Amino acid sequence: MSNWIPLWLHKLSSPPTFYRFAGTLRPWAMALALVFGAIGLYGGLLLAPADYQQGDAYRIIFIHVPSAWMSMFIYAVMGMSAFVALVWRIKLAEVVAMQSAPIGAAFTFITLVTGSLWGKPMWGTWWTWDARLTSELVLLFLYLGVIGLYQAFEDRRQGARAAAFLAIIGIINVPIVHFSVNWWNTLHQGSTVNIFGHSKMSWDMLWPLLAMTLATKFYYAASLFRRTQTDLLSLESGKDWVRQIVNSEAGQ
Amino acid sequence: MNSVMHFLAMGGYADYVWPAYAVFFIVLIADNLAPRLRRSHLLRELRARQIRQSRRSGDNTLPTPPSS
Amino acid sequence: MSRPGLTAACSAMLRRDLTLAWRRRSDMAMPVLYALIVTMLFPFALGPEDTLLQRIAGGIILVTVLLAMLLALDAMFSSDIEDGSLEQLVLAPQPLALMLGMKILAHWLTTALPLIVITPLLAAMLHLPAPVIPVLLLALLLATPLLSLFGAVLVALTAGTRRSGMLLALMLLPLCVPALIFAAGAVTAAQQGLPWLAPITWLAAALVLTLVLAPLACAAALRIALDS
Numbered sequence: 027m028s029n030w031i032p033l034w035l036h037k038l039s040s041p042p043t044f045y046r047f048a049g050t051l052r053p054w055a056m057a058l059a060l061v062f063g064a065i066g067l068y069g070g071l072l073l074a075p076a077d078y079q080q081g082d083a084y085r086i087i088f089i090h091v092p093s094a095w096m097s098m099f100i101y102a103v104m105g106m107s108a109f110v111a112l113v114w115r116i117k118l119a120e121v122v123a124m125q126s127a128p129i130g131a132a133f134t135f136i137t138l139v140t141g142s143l144w145g146k147p148m149w150g151t152w153w154t155w156d157a158r159l160t161s162e163l164v165l166l167f168l169y170l171g172v173i174g175l176y177q178a179f180e181d182r183r184q185g186a187r188a189a190a191f192l193a194i195i196g197i198i199n200v201p202i203v204h205f206s207v208n209w210w211n212t213l214h215q216g217s218t219v220n221i222f223g224h225s226k227m228s229w230d231m232l233w234p235l236l237a238m239t240l241a242t243k244f245y246y247a248a249s250l251f252r253r254t255q256t257d258l259l260s261l262e263s264g265k266d267w268v269r270q271i272v273n274s275e276a277g278q
Numbered sequence: 279m280n281s282v283m284h285f286l287a288m289g290g291y292a293d294y295v296w297p298a299y300a301v302f303f304i305v306l307i308a309d310n311l312a313p314r315l316r317r318s319h320l321l322r323e324l325r326a327r328q329i330r331q332s333r334r335s336g337d338n339t340l341p342t343p344p345s346s
Numbered sequence: 347m348s349r350p351g352l353t354a355a356c357s358a359m360l361r362r363d364l365t366l367a368w369r370r371r372s373d374m375a376m377p378v379l380y381a382l383i384v385t386m387l388f389p390f391a392l393g394p395e396d397t398l399l400q401r402i403a404g405g406i407i408l409v410t411v412l413l414a415m416l417l418a419l420d421a422m423f424s425s426d427i428e429d430g431s432l433e434q435l436v437l438a439p440q441p442l443a444l445m446l447g448m449k450i451l452a453h454w455l456t457t458a459l460p461l462i463v464i465t466p467l468l469a470a471m472l473h474l475p476a477p478v479i480p481v482l483l484l485a486l487l488l489a490t491p492l493l494s495l496f497g498a499v500l501v502a503l504t505a506g507t508r509r510s511g512m513l514l515a516l517m518l519l520p521l522c523v524p525a526l527i528f529a530a531g532a533v534t535a536a537q538q539g540l541p542w543l544a545p546i547t548w549l550a551a552a553l554v555l556t557l558v559l560a561p562l563a564c565a566a567a568l569r570i571a572l573d574s
Binding site: 112160164167168170171174178180187188191196203206209210 | 499500503504507513516517519520521523524527528530531563566567570571573
Binding site: 071072076081083085086090128129132139140143144146147245249252253255256259260263268272273275 | 290291294295297298299301306308309310312314316320324325327328
């Protein structure tokens with residue numbers, strides 16, 4: 027009983043097994059993402075009342091905050107897979123790390139743009155160099171750096187390892203940037219930063235936010251499954267299991 | 279009809295709220311489509327490669343892979 | 347782990363790189379010329395008004411030096427990769443991190459030090475008040491090695507790829523932000539007559555930490571990049 031988990035993980039890390047696993051789970055993940063997304067958007071856009079101070083503009087929160095959480099969650103997943111990939115050289119870990127990067131970059135981009143659109147009516151400016159915004163921008167650069175470095179290599183596995191190394195260096199850097207910009211901001215007096223506090227949020231605003239958080243997590247899973255499947259096909263293109271799939275999809 | 283207009287107006291913030299939601303959906307739909315495109319290109323290329331390999335190895339039909 | 351001749355190996359490595367750089371003296375002049383030209387462009391672009399230039403002089407010089415170093419970073423390992431001596435170094439019995447540390451030192455001596463030497467000239471061009479210049483020099487003395495060390499890790503990662511300078515800049519920028527913030531903080535504080543020692547101490551602490559960790563990271567990165 028105690029060792030079926032490592033055994034199952036070991037089996038799962040074999041490309042054809044993971045391909046099937048991902049193929050089975052992906053439609054369910056996508057369905058859950060859509061269901062929770064619909065529930066969350068309905069609750070957030072239609073049911074939740076307008077905010078006392080921010081009016082209806084606050085409704086951007088239902089896409090901005092989940093995206094921000096995803097941008098960091100995905101980086102953590104990417105970092106952990108990168109670590110596994112570097113230390114144990116497991117192919118699947120390399121693929122998961124590299125395929126997470128574009129999804130993470132997408133969510134980071136959404137965070138920055140929706141934040142900017144929310145900031146303009148609320149703070150009066152499209153952008154400000156406070157610690158949180160600057161760290162998020164640096165995070166986007168890190169994602170783009172990982173993607174760029176991965177694609178700069180001819181040998182894909184080597185590229186994955188180099189990009190994984192960069193991802194791990196980046197993990198340490200984001201809190202450092204956050205801290206140093208925070209310090210810099212307090213040095214330059216007079217920056218006006220408003221931070222919307224969630225902890226005092228009323229329940230009818232909170233539950234759609236939680237629903238959207240679940241929706242984006244399931245979406246990440248679905249997208250990651252699809253990307254990983256395709257990348258495994260590409261990486262293992264000479265193997266028999268890939269040939270079988272190519273043949274069976276003939277004519278589609 | 280009035281309530282739909284009221285909803286779309288978003289309390290006067292429509293110019294900010296709707297573009298934000300649009301960005302959210304457009305980016306995620308693009309993220310969904312990109313791997314699909316890559317997969318179809320990849321399968322097409324792998325299939326063509328298999329046909330070329332089978333021609334090179336002499337038979338005119340596609341090799342059926344051993345079931346193991 | 348101490349071999350007879352480890353010091354000899356270090357000094358040999360340093361001497362080799364310095365000699366090679368000296369043979370390409372004209373290359374050493376490039377970052378300096380670049381910094382001079384870019385600094386000259388600012389008064390043209392912003393107008394020669396003294397008060398404006400004074401306020402932003404420190405920041406301009408820091409960014410210009412950063413960019414000049416970025417341009418020169420590519421060359422740190424490129425010639426050694428081309429002739430295969432870097433792979434020999436990886437295989438050598440001497441600790442790779444230490445050898446790379448020497449290479450980074452040589453690179454800093456030949457690219458950053460000339461930039462630091464002409465900094466008073468740049469400061470004069472932008473009308474930075476004279477009392478601020480020593481603080482600027484100190485900040486540069488601490489920040490430029492940080493850039494060399496971070497840069498070395500990233501250049502090692504991209505060793506042997508068909509890399510573009512833009513990719514290196516993209517990767518290096520996030521890593522440089524804290525160093526830049528503290529260096530600029532020190533200069534601004536000095537300019538306003540406020541105490542400037544705190545950000546300098548932070549820079550020094552970061553430098554000490556990076557001096558220890560970066561060569562190790564560089565060695566790991568090089569092994570990843572060269573191993574195929």
